[in-house]
Amino acid sequence: MSGGVEGASGPTEGPHNKACPTAGGRRKPLRGGAAGRGSAVRPLAVVGRVLEGFDESGRPIWHDGMLVEGGVVRYLGPHPEARAGPGARLLEVEGAVLPGFTDAHAHLMSLGLSLRTLDLRGVGSVEELKRRVAEAARELGPGAWILGRGWDQEEFREGRWPTRWDLDEAAPSNPVLLLRVCGHAAVANTLALATAGITDSTPDPPGGLIERAGGRVTGVLKESAVQLVLSAAQRGSGEELVRAGAEALLASGVTCVHAMSVGGEELRALAALAEGGGLRIRVRAYLDAGVPDPRPLSVGNLMVVGLKAFADGSFGARTAALREPYSDEPGNSGLLLMDRGAIASALEGARRRGLQLAVHAIGDRALEEVVEAARLAGAGGLRVEHASLAPPDLAEGLAELGLPVSAQPRFVLSDWWIVSRLGGRARWAYPFRSLLSRGVTLAFSSDAPVEPCNPWEGVYAAVTRGAAEGLPAARLWAGEALTTEEAVRCYTETAHRITGERLGRLSVGYPADFVVVDRDPLALPPAELRGVRVLATFVGGAEVYRAGGLEGP
Ligand SMILES: [Zn+2]
Incomplete structure (x- = not known):
């Protein structure tokens, strides 16, 4: 479908398997009659343990069953089947039913694209990177685009960034574009640069950097410069990519996604799918600045x-804006792209259009500007994406102003180098406990495809904080670990406070967005949290995903 890299990573080694493990592992049977996939018409009696949500003190509220009618929860308690009218479906659950998860920051089309893109996470050297590209070139033949994502120069034995000349050696006859793991930087080969019209004399685009050495373009692109080549690359259609991303999320138990940086092509694809009833996940879209007349x-x-x-x-590319320079690069404090005045006026502009404003702020300097913007213009309609480095004064500001945060717990594990980057400041990286205890509205998310879209990866990271992995920061962070209940709550009901919706719980009257998992995650030892398997996912009472091999009786 893509005419490009779909087959490049092979049928069994596809990044899908790594990004969103959905099947396999310990399977418990899911017994359900005539599932009526996609149909919400017939009532559905769910027999088994059902987590309604959490009470005000954060304790889980369990029931022995649930009746769904007209797409909403009608009853919670034992023997829902006895209360259902004739013709009701029966679903017997041996594991647990949880409210559907919300991923409060993901990139749908990029996720779809990543599923047909070389997965370069864990590549240990420039030489290995070249080998992977050369393999893809052999499989695809000359001319086809080779897209990849996930490399991290920090992990390269050579201790340097890859260049266009490396990629030219590996694949001289294919345009190649490989995104760094953060997505904020990339390397392109000569053919890809030429296809995008980039030469040694091309000026840096606004908000971006085309890296040069001795006046020659090296192939390394940062921030908006990445888009110059990405938009020239051939990929699947927008609808194909969005649908692939949505299916991966549904298979991970995510029933609602806050889709970030949605551009014109993605918006058209989403709207077309939604109109035709082909969008089975709830999508709350935050549009990219480039979309005209939002x-x-x-x-x-x-x-x-x-x-x-x-x-x-980002921290990875050392472009996150810090109050003090990077500990491993004195003289560089990152790249502040908007100050408080610019954020405040963007917020006012969004409000005039009846829209919220989600501001990406990873470094403490950037976060400070967002907090100060909220002091200037009020916090209404403003949300912070990442807030990765939030020392106590800024956590206090977020709480005081009521600024909600969408954070990515999986970054805790991926940013294993954070202590060398930030020194002692790393103590305040991803300070989830500090944020929650101050009363900050904290919604969890994956930032997929930056991280795997499986929320259990995030729950695991929030609860264990890299202790088992022996991360250098684990000791600094010991006090920031959440309980499983808290992490699940951040993935379910919290995000809907930001959008003002009645979702994320299974209380009577709420839409029946729920996920069937193979065991009770709240009773698991933390080390086993990543092993939770999604057996089925329902949106508005309609079955939208069922794990392979678990078809009805
Ligand atoms: Zn993002």
Whole structure:
């Protein structure tokens, strides 16, 4: 379908398997009659342990069954089948039923694209990178685009960034674009640069950097410069990519996604799918700055609710804006892309259009600008993406102003180098306990495809904080670990406070968005949290995913 890299990673080694493990492992049977996939018409009696949500003190509320009618929860308690009218479906669950998870920051189309892209996570050297590209070139033949993502120069034995000349050696006859793991930087080969019209004399685009050495373009692209080549690359259609991303999320038990940085092509694809009933996951879209005339929209499962803006870059690329320079690069404090005035005026502009503003802020300097913008313009409609480095004064500011945060617990494990990058400041990286105890609205997310879209990876990371992995920061972070209950809550009901929706719980009257898992995650030892398997996913009472091999009786 892509005419490109779909087959490049092989049928069994595809990044899908790594990004979103959905089947396999310990399977318990899921017995359900005539599932009526996609149909919410017939009542559904769920017999088994059902987690309604959490009480005000954070304790889980369990029931022995649930009756779903008209797509909403009608009854919670024992013997739901006795209360259902004739013709009701019966679903017997041996594991547990949980409210559907919300991924409060993911990139749908990029996720779809990543599923047909070389997965370069864990590549240990430039030489290995070249081998992988050369293999893909042999499989695809000359001319086909080779896209990849996930490399990290920190992990390269050579201790340097890859260049266009490395990639030219591996695949001289294919345009190649390989995104760094953070997505904020990439390397392209000569053919890809030429296809995008980039030469030694091309000026840096606004908010981006085309790296040069001795006046020659090296192939390394940062921030908006990545887009110059990415937009020239051939990929699948927008609808194919969005659908692939949505299916991967549903298979991971995610029933609602806050889709970030949605561009024109992705918006058209989402709207077309939503209109045709082909969008089975709830999508709350935050539009990219490049979308002309943005406005609220509600069609089917799609709602356009906000705009997305960037106040800085990433730790990995050392472009996140810090108050003090990087500990491993004195003289570099990152790249502040918007100050408080710019954020405040963007927020006011969004409000005039009836939209929220989601601001990406990873470094403490960028976060400070967002907090100060909220002091200038009020916090209404403003949300912070990442807030990765949040020392106590900024955590206090977030709480005081009521600024909600969408954070990615899986970064705890991926940013294993954070102590060398930030020194002692790393203590305040991903300070989830500090945020929650101050009363900050904290929603969890994956930032997929940056991290795997499986929320149990995030729950595991939030609860264990890298202790088992022996991360250098684990000792600093010991006090920031959450309980499983807290982490699940951050993945279920919290995100809907940001959008003001009645979702994320299974209380009577709520839409029946739920996930069937193979065991009770709240009773598991933390080390086993990543092993939770999704057996089925329902949105509005309709079955939208069922694990392979678990078809009805
Ligand atoms: Zn993101």
